[in-house]
Amino acid sequence: MLGELSVAVIGAGNLGAALLSGLSALGDAAPARLLAADADAAKIEAIVSRHPSVEGVSNLAAAEADVIVLAVKxxxxxxxxxxxxxxxxxxxxxxxxxxxVPLVVLEEAFEEPQPIIRVMPNIAMTVHAAASGLCRNEEATAEHLELAREIFGAVGETVVVDEGQMHAVTGLSGSGPAYVFTLIEALAAGGVKKGLPQAASRLLAAQTFLGAAKLVLESGISPADLRDQVTTPGGTTIAGLHELERGGVRSALMDAVEAASDRSMELAEMLYGDDGHRH
Ligand SMILES: NC(=O)c1ccc[n+]([C@@H]2O[C@H](COP(=O)([O-])OP(=O)(O)OC[C@H]3O[C@@H](n4cnc5c(N)ncnc54)[C@H](OP(=O)(O)O)[C@@H]3O)[C@@H](O)[C@H]2O)c1
Incomplete structure (x- = not known):
């Protein structure tokens, strides 16, 4: 489906450039045309020099593409x-x-009903490992949604949610990398406390997160079952897990997602009100 279409990204910043690089890396399966527009000509030059299949264009030329991705602030x-x-x-x-920015605010810019999809990605898109939540408006069809999943599948994993659940996605995977950076830092500090060098601790901590995440994603086994599989009765892991329970790590993470999700809703209401209209 993607191979016949033109895809334009308006705003070639952190995420826009990452998306263009992920799409151009699809090779034969990449969109027929990849267009990049940005207020900053240097950003266009940088992306075109790294990915020659990308064409630098104006916002108006980008607006003629089959799929237009708005990646501006x-x-x-x-x-x-x-x-x-x-x-x-x-x-x-x-x-x-x-x-x-709610769907209703995006819709208001158009005179005709316009198919629109909102995506809440995260910063891991820059390493093509984003976790993105997608929702659609009434005009967007199941095919539009599939197309959007194909596009964002080039830079990570996607889930489809209702627009009302986008705040939860924001609180979980949107803000989530910052929680995980904190956890990696803390795990590494534990290694340093027990005598490991800083660099080795950081590598072991980060790779442990990556490996555990890969196991969850690739095995299809629940995290609870995977944990049980590595927890020997009377062994080292249960001793560590007991300390995590004592420290309330699980409820702290649940509270973190809830607080960030509530804050996302609060900020959206301040900007656009309950009905999604700008204040
Ligand atoms: N970064 C994240 O982790 C993250 C996570 C979830 C969602 N998002 C969303 O993703 C979007 C992009 O975020 P980002 O971090 O990639 O932002 P960014 O790095 O600031 O990229 C935005 C780009 O748009 C350019 N721009 C500004 N005005 C423009 C205009 N009128 N026409 C065309 N381009 C224009 C900017 O140029 P200048 O720098 O010259 O202004 C910049 O290069 C945001 O809406 C953000 O809410 C980001």
Whole structure:
């Protein structure tokens, strides 16, 4: 499906550039045309020099693509939409990465009903290992959703949710890398406390997260069963797990997701109100 289409990214910053690099790495399965637009010409030059299949274009030229991905900061969404909306029609798909900007606000920029998909990715898109939540508006079909999953599948894993669940996605995987960085740092500090060198501790801690995550994703076995498999009665792991329980690590992580999710909802309500309209 992707191979016949043109995909444009408006905003070739952290995530926009990562998406373009992931899509160009698809080789034969890459979109027929990859377009990049950005206010900063240096960013376009950088991405085109790294990925010659990417064409640098203006926002208006990008707005002619089959799929237009908005990867600008949330406060820039409105002006960019005002600029491109007259060029965009319902035969095109608009995808927005802008955190907290609701579908209804995106829809209001268009005179005709417009298929739109919102994506909440995370910073791991820069290493093509994002966890992204996707939701669609009424005009977007199941095929549009599949297309969006194919696009974001080039840079990580995707799940489809209702728009109301996007705050939970924000609190879990959007903010999640920061929780995991903290956990890796703490695990490494434990190694240093027991006499390991800093660099070795950090490598062991990070690789332990990566390996455990791969096991969960690739085995299909639940984390609880995997944990039981490595916990020998009376052994070392249960001694460590007991300390984690004492420290309330599990409820702290649940509270972290809840707090970040609630904060995401609060910020969206401050900006757009309960009904999704700008205040
Ligand atoms: N980074 C994350 O972890 C993360 C996670 C979830 C969601 N998101 C969402 O993803 C979106 C992109 O984030 P990011 O971190 O990639 O931002 P970013 O690095 O700031 O990239 C945005 C790019 O858009 C450019 N730009 C500004 N005004 C423009 C205009 N009028 N037309 C075209 N391009 C314009 C910026 O150029 P200048 O730098 O010159 O202004 C910048 O290169 C945001 O909406 C954010 O909410 C990000």
């Amino acid at each position: 949330p406060h820039v969404v409105q002006p960019v939409l005002e600029e491109i909306a007259p060029t965009v029609g319902p035969e095109q798909l608009l995808i927005s990465l802008a955190a907290a």
